[in-house]
Amino acid sequence: MLRESVFRTMDLPPRDRFDAWAQRMGSTHAPMRLSTPRTEDYRGHQRVIELGEVVVWPATMDPLTFHRTAKLVRQSDPETYHLSLLLKGEGAAVWDRRQAVYRINDFHTNSSSRSWDVTTGADPVTIVGVEIPRALVPVPGHRVDRVLGGLISGREGSGALLAQFLRQLIGDTGPYRPSDAPRLGTVVADLVTVAFAHAVDADPSVPPETRSRSLVLHIKDHVRRHLADPDLTPARIAAAHHISRSYLYRLFQSEGVGIAAYIRDQRLAGAHRDLADPALRALPVNAVAARWGFLRAAEFTRAFRTAYGLAPSELREQALTADEDGQGAKAGAGAGDRAAVGGTPKP
Structure with missing residues (x-):
């Protein structure tokens, strides 16, 4: 090998x-x-x-x-x-x-x-x-x-x-x-x-669609790095990339999702990860929402329920219950292992 x-x-x-x-x-x-x-x-x-x-x-x-x-x-x-x-x-x-x-x-x-x-x-x-x-x-x-x-x-x-x-x-x-x-x-x-x-013998020219696709990927990266900023707007994004808002909208039309919807979806996905993480259980739901750019709790709850079919608090409760069940199963398995090592295995 x-x-x-x-x-x-x-x-x-x-x-x-x-x-x-x-x-x-x-x-x-x-x-x-x-x-x-x-x-x-x-x-x-x-x-x-x-x-x-x-x-x-x-x-x-x-x-x-x-x-x-x-x-x-x-x-x-x-x-x-x-x-x-x-x-x-x-x-x-x-x-x-x-x-x-x-x-x-x-x-x-x-x-x-x-x-x-x-x-x-x-x-x-x-x-x-x-x-x-x-x-x-x-x-x-x-x-x-x-x-x-x-x-x-x-x-x-x-x-x-x-x-x-x-x-x-x-x-x-x-x-x-x-x-x-x-x-x-x-x-x-x-x-x-x-x-x-x-x-090296191929044509080095870059088609316009390649340039557009590259720009979209760089804009998406910019969005993901600034999701916590509540002022992340199409106007600011366009200015940061030296393009017009209308051109920004056209770029994302080809993606099948508007720029505003893309920002919202990325923020909701980040909030979903945090709420499902048992290590962040002490962080209030409204604090999770704020760290992903949602400043209004009611607006966050509505958007989250529309996207995932349940309220943020319900997702967190499900995640914590699953984590506790998993820890219990691990503890039970560990006890069985220790019994087997120490003497006669239990049937």
């Missing part, structure tokens, strides 16, 4: 999870500045498989924005290319003046030597990351620069070959010996080289 390490934020106290994940991401690829709307209980899972100089790391993570700034590049540059194969979710990147949107089976590409921003969608994402030294990719750097920050399809051609190999590799590392790792790394490097060489 290949040597690999596993990291789970759920193994840590909730308050430490996001900082630990940020540190893990920085050490896996390159130092980055990360932001998320879920800093208090961040969920992420990563495997790191070392293949000689090449590293492959499948991961699933909560919504996240990665910032690789020019200052961070100057401070530390491992001189690597990075590719991420998106298996679940969606994301968008800003690279210089270019934008790209990623969907399932697309590869995102970047370099540790350049600054960029990458934002995932509203739901958790699952990716297969690849870190490869630039020296192992014999394609001239000035040519690779033409496609970095863009996407490579994992559904056809050389990109599909790379995607298929990565899926097979992470699916079962059991058949391989540790001594196979450098040879497997060479295979990854060759497939990446072929994919880059093919991509």
Whole structure:
């Protein structure tokens, strides 16, 4: 079996999870500045498989924005290319003046030597990351620069070959010996080289619909990070992104939900999570509502009941009852285990 390490934020106290994940991401690829709307209980899972100089790391993570700034590049540059194969979710990147949107089976590409921003969608994402030294990719750097920050399809051609190999590799590392790792790394490097060489001959222009989709994802990230602000309005959102309100409305029409409805739904989802969390049982319902931007208790209750079919207090009561029942079951199981260890098992 290949040597690999596993990291789970759920193994840590909730308050430490996001900082630990940020540190893990920085050490896996390159130092980055990360932001998320879920800093208090961040969920992420990563495997790191070392293949000689090449590293492959499948991961699933909560919504996240990665910032690789020019200052961070100057401070530390491992001189690597990075590719991420998106298996679940969606994301968008800003690279210089270019934008790209990623969907399932697309590869995102970047370099540790350049600054960029990458934002995932509203739901958790699952990716297969690849870190490869630039020296192992014999394609001239000035040519690779033409496609970095863009996407490579994992559904056809050389990109599909790379995607298929990565899926097979992470699916079962059991058949391989540790001594196979450098040879497997060479295979990854060759497939990446072929994919880059093919991509540099493609048209680098970005269709208008791609720019629009990228902007929507960045607006959604902005909304999620400012849900507690009661003054989060379409006018303020449009101003923050240097667009008109009418254009903002048109963007979200294509999403099938208005911008105001999107804000409301995200706030209600956050309140639902808090009310269902036994660790927050001491926080009054009106305080939960306020922390998600609802300043009027009656308005919050009406919206919550419409969305979930029950009042906020009823959801909390159900969650607490389920938690108490679960704790009781665990205690009973523990007593049975202790009896078995101490002597004759009870029938």
